Amino acid sequence: QVQLVESGGGLVQGGGSLRLSCAASGSPFGSYFMAWFRQAPGKEREFVARISKSGGSTVYADSVKGRFTISRDVAKNTLYLQMNSLKPEDTAVYYCAADKYYSSSYYRQYNYWGQGTQVTVSS
Numbered sequence: 453q454v455q456l457v458e459s460g461g462g463l464v465q466g467g468g469s470l471r472l473s474c475a476a477s478g479s480p481f482g483s484y485f486m487a488w489f490r491q492a493p494g495k496e497r498e499f500v501a502r503i504s505k506s507g508g509s510t511v512y513a514d515s516v517k518g519r520f521t522i523s524r525d526v527a528k529n530t531l532y533l534q535m536n537s538l539k540p541e542d543t544a545v546y547y548c549a550a551d552k553y554y555s556s557s558y559y560r561q562y563n564y565w566g567q568g569t570q571v572t573v574s575s
Contacts, residue, residue: 454479454564456548461569468538468573474531474548474566481529482506485555487562488522488533490544490571499557500546501533511557516542538573545570 460472472488487502501512501522510522521534531548546569549562556562 454481454484454550456550456564456566458546458548458566458569461546461571463572463574464538466538466540466573466575469534469536470538470571472533472535472546472548472569472571474533476529476531476550481524482526484550484552484564486522486524486531487549487555487557488531488546489549489559490542490546491568492544495544497547497559498544499559502555502557503531504555511555513557535571538571540573540575543571543573 454476455478457475464470488500489497490500491497499513503510503522503524507524519537523532548566550564551562554561
């Protein structure tokens with residue numbers, strides 16, 4: 453089983469940037485499809501971006517397309533989310549997720565989750 457730990461969240465002004473990291477351990481990182489989701493207070497968990505096992509294929513939610521970039525470094529066992537041009541509506545707890553068999557934009561498809569990292573964007 454893979455264990456996931458997110459970091460890199462914080463408070464940033466609108467228009468600013470943050471880079472989230474998700475460190476994986478316990479199982480070969482390259483064996484997993486990976487994704488980022490987010491959840492704002494009172495809202496359902498929302499898909500942000502996902503990446504294939506090789507890193508060669510990525511998919512983004514329309515709300516972040518052109519502003520966020522998902523990537524993975526197999527040598528470092530780490531998943532990244534570069535977030536630029538941040539908006540107040542990006543405020544949420546961000547989670548990384550992993551699954552061995554499915555790449556999906558639906559959060560219930562993922563079996564492994566990190567604890568989340570808070571991102572707050574001020575206006």
